[in-house]
Amino acid sequence: MTRSATALTCTLTLSIILNAPLALAKTPVATGSGGAVATISEKASQSALAILNKGGNAIDAAVAAAATLGVTDPFSCGIGGGGFMVIYLAKDKRVITIDHRETAPASFTPAVFLEGGKEIDFEKAVASGASVGVPGTVRGWHEALERYGSMKFKQVLAPAIDVATKGFTVSDTFSHLTRENEGKFRQFGTTSALYLRDGKAVTAGTTLRNPDMAKAYREIAARGQRAFYEGPMARAIVDAVNRPPVANGAQVRAGRMTLADLANYEARIRQPVLSTYRGYELYGMPLPSSGGITVAEALNILEGYDLKSLPRANAEHLYLEASRLAFADRNAYLADPEYVDAPVSGLLSKEFAAQRRAQIDLKRASANVSAGDPYAFQDDQSIPLRPQTRPLQRESAHTTHFTVSDKEGNVVSYTFTIESWGGSGIVVPGYGFLLNNEMTDFDFSGPRPNVPEAGKRPRSSMAPTIALKDGKPAFTIGSPGGATIITTVLQTIVNYVDFGMPMDAAVNAPRLSERNGAATSVEPGFGGSAQAQALSAFGHKWEDPAEEIGAANAIVFNPDGTVTAVSEGRRHGVGSALVQKSAH
Structure with missing residues (x-):
């Protein structure tokens, strides 16, 4: 089945520097010195600033913001899911990544989403225990804090515990997302009790408290990551997966997760994807996320054109075609590197990009291009696999992203998710958090690199990015949006670097996602705009219905030492950018 992007990932960008008074005026753009924050959640920004003002570093603040987002934006992210964190360590002048993507339980086989040899219905697969991967978020936070942070769980979870206990005001966006998921949520008693009132979505303006999530955070604060992966909370997770808390006679597929699956979960410290583009060094997330590689390949293709000198429609045509080629290669080759020998060095090769670039018609859009052959550009040519390109699978668009910087110059760019809006729809009884449906990010049938296997991490599109110039942080960018994450990050970089847009204009520009x-x-x-008509002349066609794409956040480190925090000006509600000391 052809699967288009339908999931959300918690994506926020948060940049923070210390020791200045806090300005609280709500605006999607703020410039100043000291701390700077840009997120989709004002309370998440405030949580991060509170930690920094207590002497925490960017890593500590990132976990504080992420935990608060799990309360205020639970349909996008939380401890029932996983994610990817890119960290710039100023003292060492190096970038590392923490992969805490969910893994398939040991019971998984390539046929887990097949019945009678046919793929099961996608939406039924989502709302089930079978879709739940072993959550990695808490383990990822643990690794970040232990290796690179300066605080413990007890300190960084305190702001989120406060929000979960006292509650927050439900926004129009929150209420709208709940309405969209009423059917899924009504299938589960714990979820209905938390987010529905008499079977209907909680209304905007309501104060929503989540004492069970506060309890979960308190247990993690007291016992660390072991509180999640062993003991009562682990048993509650396994029970919810294997015997989903259904209501109203709902029938959903059960999973087969064990306590051993949770106890054995490991995060991975991985080297980032490094590429260059017009004088910038771009650091992105490696496999099992396809984001860093696909963005880098598309930019390598575009680097052969002087985009800024071309008419805008011609340049945007090239952006769409480069993205199309990079996605053909992504779909054919990329998957969990512990299971598949993907030709990464070939895909990142400038020479391979030149070969792919030669396939672009400067005056005409292509359609469903085939994958290239990057193996000729590999250092290791012993890999025999030459898979064919496949239709783009359906991938949830619901996630959140954020970036944080501190006074020492450390930077965090972090995207994490529970996959679809509301994940599997299952709230863990007694603990108040939603479980992911990340296993539906696998291809349901093969042979393909991204088929389900025991212990495997499904391919992701998350693309948290940190750009350096002359050895110093220049900007960060990231977004939610399933497979559209890649195009949002790519298009924003082109807008900013090639078209010379200020970052707020680059973020707010109309988004085009060619996959x-x-x-x-x-x-x-x-659809009816002059921009659309100009591109239609090249043969480009537009998907119907049109839908909002992504919710990006960015930080720009200005040459004069100031920082500009940029959140969305209109999407997903309006974002909140804060600086500790405003520029005058």
Whole structure:
């Protein structure tokens, strides 16, 4: 089945520097010195600043913001999911990544989503225990704090515990997302009790408290990551997966997760994907996320053109075509590196990009291009696999991303998720958090690199990115949006670097997402615009219906030492950018 992007990932960008008074005016753009924060959640920004003001570093603040997002944006992210963190360590002048993507339980086989040899219905797969991967978020936070942080769970979880206990005001966006998921949530008693009132979505303006999530955070604060992966909370997770807390006679597929699956979960410290683009060094997330590699390949293709000198429509045509080619290669080759020998060095090769670039027609859009052959550009040419490109699978668009910087110059760019809006729809009884449906990020049938296997991490599109110039942080960018994450990050970089847009304009510009399909995904209102008509002349077609794409956040480190925090000006509600000391 052809699967388009339908999931969300918790994505926020948060940049913070210390020791200045806090300005609280809500705005999506703020410039100053000292701390700077840009997130989709004002309370998450405030949590991070509180930790920094107590002497914590960027890593501590990132965990504080992420934990608070798990309360205020639970349909996108939380401790029931996983993610990818990119960290710039100023003292060492190096970048590392922490992969805490969910893993498949040991019971998984490539046929887990097949019945009678046919793929099961996607939505039924989502709302089930069978879709739940072993959560990695808490283990990822533990590794970040132990290796690079300066505080413990007890300190960094305190702000989120406070928000979960006292509650927060439900926004229009929160209420809208709940309404969209009423059908899924009504299938589970624990979820209905938390987010529905008489079977209907909680209304905007309501104060929503989550004492069970506060309890979960308190246990982690007291016992560390072991509180999640062993003992009562682990048993509650396994029970919820294997015997989903269904309501109203709902029938959903059960999972087969064990306590051993949780106890054996490991995060991975991985080297980042490093590429260059017009004088910038771009550090991205490696496999099992396809984000860093796909963004880098597309930029390598585009580097052969002087985009800023071209008419805008011609340059945007090239952006769409480069993205199409990079997605063809992504779909053919990329998956968990512990299970698949992906030709990464070939895909990142400038010479391979030149070969792919030669396939672009400067005047005409292509359609469903085939994968290239990067093996000729590999250092190791012993790998025989030459898979064929496949249609883009359905991938949830619901996630959150954030970036943090501190006074020492450390930077965190972090994207984490529970996959679809509301994940599997299952709230863990007694603990108040939603479980992911990350296993539906696997291809349901093969042979393909990204088929389900025991212990395997499904391929992701998350693309938290840190850009350096002359050895110093220049900007960060990231977004939610399933496979559209890649195009949002790519397009924002092109807008900023090539078209010279200020970062807020680069973020707020209409988004076009070409993923090697028959039509390009666009946002509402784009179809009849002059921009759309100019691109239609090249043969580009637009997906219907149009939907909002992503919710990006960025930080720009200005040459004069100031910092500009940029959140969304209109998408997903308006973001909140704060600086500790405003520029005048």
